[in-house]
Amino acid sequence: MKLRHLVLGVALAASAGMASAVEFTEEEKLWLGMKIYERAAGRGCGTCHDVRPFPDLTESIKRLSKEEFLKVVKEGRPGTIMTPMAPQIMKIGLVEKACMTEEQALDALYAYLKGLSDGTVKGKVKKPKTLKEKLKGKCE
Numbered sequence: 001m002k003l004r005h006l007v008l009g010v011a012l013a014a015s016a017g018m019a020s021a022v023e024f025t026e027e028e029k030l031w032l033g034m035k036i037y038e039r040a041a042g043r044g045c046g047t048c049h050d051v052r053p054f055p056d057l058t059e060s061i062k063r064l065s066k067e068e069f070l071k072v073v074k075e076g077r078p079g080t081i082m083t084p085m086a087p088q089i090m091k092i093g094l095v096e097k098a099c100m101t102e103e104q105a106l107d108a109l110y111a112y113l114k115g116l117s118d119g120t121v122k123g124k125v126k127k128p129k130t131l132k133e134k135l136k137g138k139c140e
């Protein structure tokens with residue numbers, strides 16, 4: 001076996017083991033996270049969370065660890081109207097087109113809300129031009 005083949009084989013094996021071949025920059029994540037917030041469950045998380053007395057997630061995110069926060073997003077809060085949201089998030093057309101894994105989608109959503117909370121994200125995130133190539137829906 002030639003070295004070239006060996007190297008290619010190792011590279012393929014490494015990428016096959018990864019959850020998704022597509023990687024996103026911080027800017028891309030923030031924009032995708034914003035869209036997930038706006039589109040989850042039809043009208044977005046804000047249908048409830050932008051309305052009091054429901055929890056303001058930019059405050060919740062200061063109190064909860066990332067694990068605790070995402071656990072609620074995945075599993076919901078049993079006995080409340082906060083149902084598991086991850087399945088809803090994975091149904092968003094944009095998430096499908098970007099070939100995001102659940103982990104990537106939740107990570108992007110978290111990064112956006114964290115940014116809003118600590119003030120590094122102000123208002124609308126502009127769509128990064130670099131995303132164009134990544135939204136062609138050509139998933140593996």
Ligand code: HEC
Binds near residue numbers: 045047070073080109
């Ligand atoms: C139908 C209304 C509704 C929608 C839509 C909704 N939530 Fe919730 N969510 C709630 C309510 C109500 C609670 C508080 C539950 C309780 O009493 O503990 C909650 C709690 C949470 C919490 C825990 C907050 C805390 O301070 O303990 C997180 C995190 C959360 N939601 C994230 C999300 C995200 C992210 C989305 C969108 C993907 C979303 N929710 C969509 C109603 C909703």
